Amino acid sequence: xxxxxxxxxxxxxxxxxxxxxxxxxxxxxxxxxxxxxxxxxxxxxxxxxxxxxxxxxxxxxxxxxxxxxxxxxxxxxxxxxxxxxxxxxxxxxxxxxxxxxxxxxxxxxxxxxxxxxxxxxxxxxxxxxxxxxxxxxxxxxxxxxxxxxxxxxxxxxxxxxxxxxxxxxxxxxxxxxxxxxxxxxxxxxxxxxxxxxxxxxxxxxxxxxxxxxxxxxxxxxxxxxxxxxxxxxxxxxxxxxxxxxxxxxxxxxxxxxxxxxxxxxxxxxxxxxxxxxxxxxxxxxxxxxxxxxxxxxxxxxxxxxxxxxxxxxxxx
Numbered sequence: 001x002x003x004x005x006x007x008x009x010x011x012x013x014x015x016x017x018x019x020x021x022x023x024x025x026x027x028x029x030x031x032x033x034x035x036x037x038x039x040x041x042x043x044x045x046x047x048x049x050x051x052x053x054x055x056x057x058x059x060x061x062x063x064x065x066x067x068x069x070x071x072x073x074x075x076x077x078x079x080x081x082x083x084x085x086x087x088x089x090x091x092x093x094x095x096x097x098x099x100x101x102x103x104x105x106x107x108x109x110x111x112x113x114x115x116x117x118x119x120x121x122x123x124x125x126x127x128x129x130x131x132x133x134x135x136x137x138x139x140x141x142x143x144x145x146x147x148x149x150x151x152x153x154x155x156x157x158x159x160x161x162x163x164x165x166x167x168x169x170x171x172x173x174x175x176x177x178x179x180x181x182x183x184x185x186x187x188x189x190x191x192x193x194x195x196x197x198x199x200x201x202x203x204x205x206x207x208x209x210x211x212x213x214x215x216x217x218x219x220x221x222x223x224x225x226x227x228x229x230x231x232x233x234x235x236x237x238x239x240x241x242x243x244x245x246x247x248x249x250x251x252x253x254x255x256x257x258x259x260x261x262x263x264x265x266x267x268x269x270x271x272x273x274x275x276x277x278x279x280x281x282x283x284x285x286x287x288x289x290x291x292x293x294x295x296x297x298x299x300x301x302x303x304x305x306x307x308x309x310x311x312x313x314x315x316x
Contacts, residue, residue, distance in 0.1 A: 062274030062315055064119050068096035068103075073311015075281065081232065081256075081305070082287055082297030085146035091281075091309050101132070109136035111165045111185070125172035134165040134185045138193075140232060147300050153239040156231065159194050163187030167202070178207035189228075196227030196252075212269040215261070222256040229255070233294040245299060250290035258285025258305070264313075274315035283307040 071093035079085040094110070096103050102116030112132035117124075138159040145151040167183020185200045204218040233250035240247045260283035267276045285305045286292075292303040 061119075061272040063097075063272065065100075066096075066098055067274070067315065068094070068098070069313050069315040070094055071277075071279065071311050071313025073279065073281075073309055075307055075309020077307050077309075078301075078305050079144060079146040080141045080150065080296070080301075082291065082294065082301040082303065083145075083147060083150070084300075084302035086306075087144055087146060089309075091311055093279075093311070093313055102130075106134055106165075106185075107136050108138070109134070109161075111135070113165075125170075127168050127170050130165070130167045130169055130181070130183065132165055134161075134163050134187055136161040136187055136198075138189075149243050149245065150296055150300050153235070153243040153245065153296075157193040158191065159189040160191045161187035161198055162190050163198075173205075175207050178205065180205050194228045194231035196225045196229075196231065198228060199223040208271065209263075212266045212271065214264045214266075214271055217259065217261045219259045220257075221254060224252050224255045226250075226252040228252060229290055233291050233296065235295055245295040248294050250294055253289050255289060255291045256285050256287055258283060260307070277313050277315065278310070279313055280310040281307065 073091040073093070075089055075091050076086045077089045079087050093105060094103065095105060097116055100116060100118075102113030104111050104113070111134045113130045114132040115128065115130055117128060138161060140159075141150070141156040142158050143155065145155070163186045165183060165185045167181050169179055169181045171177075171179050173180045181202070181204045183202050185198075185202070187198045187200070189195050200220055200222050202218060202220040204216065206214065206216040209215045229250040229252045233248070235243075235245050235248040237247060239245070260281065262279065262281045264271070264277050264279045267278065271277070283306065287297055287303040287305065291297060297303055
């Protein structure tokens with residue numbers, strides 16, 4: 001689906017939790033110097049002070065060689081790409097790092113990072129290359145079509161898009177633990193649904209916000225070929241006769257532009273130690289070109305597409 005985006009808590013870089021041990025100041029005795037000297041001669045020597053605490057204490061973060069985040073939520077999303085009817089949709093989540101391979105959500109799908117960096121107590125600044133396979137499930141107009149006119153045009157088959165992701169990531173751009181990523185995905189349907197190609201440039205930024213929250217924002221565009229456009233946005237003679245919509249022939253090109261923001265709140269106010277978190281997601285995208293001009297959008301729906309959702313996740 002063009003407009004559906006899963007939520008995800010962010011995998012944070014490792015950091016230090018430093019505790020400074022303060023030295024206690026000696027108490028001042030009352031009375032004259034002679035009285036204090038005499039009292040000191042009669043009283044036993046005070047006990048020795050307790051051993052000094054180490055000047056630093058380190059917190060062991062959960063994000064080590066192997067970690068995972070599993071969550072579940074729900075969101076309000078368009079009934080189909082271009083619809084102005086909204087339905088509740090489950091938003092499952094899986095993210096982590098296993099065997100040196102990073103795992104991240106990719107809409108309704110996954111993207112793997114075969115060059116995932118090793119955990120470090122002090123994250124390295126500078127750029128690194130991220131690359132690996134990308135998967136996206138698309139069930140647009142496959143079920144739960146709220147508009148009866150569009151439903152009469154018939155259901156479409158679900159698609160599984162498989163391809164590759166390539167990105168450059170910079171750490172420490174504005175803050176010590178933030179990250180800026182610029183990349184692109186290329187995917188092709190392998191289930192025989194639209195059988196076309198999707199090219200998706202992306203730019204993303206993530207950072208800690210205060211002590212308990214993390215923020216991730218992403219902007220993206222979606223370019224499609226003619227097979228994709230004809231499958232989802234053309235109105236064939238048979239579909240026109242069944243629905244009453246005018247015939248329309250769609251072509252490929254720029255299909256969508258959009259942005260998404262994800263905010264995660266750690267319930268024990270320490271995002272580095274794992275545990276439970278609450279996550280909210282909001283997004284806006286705009287269909288452009290033939291995807292906006294098709295009768296499915298222009299007559300029965302809206303080119304402006306929104307998403308709003310939330311959920312819970314556990315990191316271990």
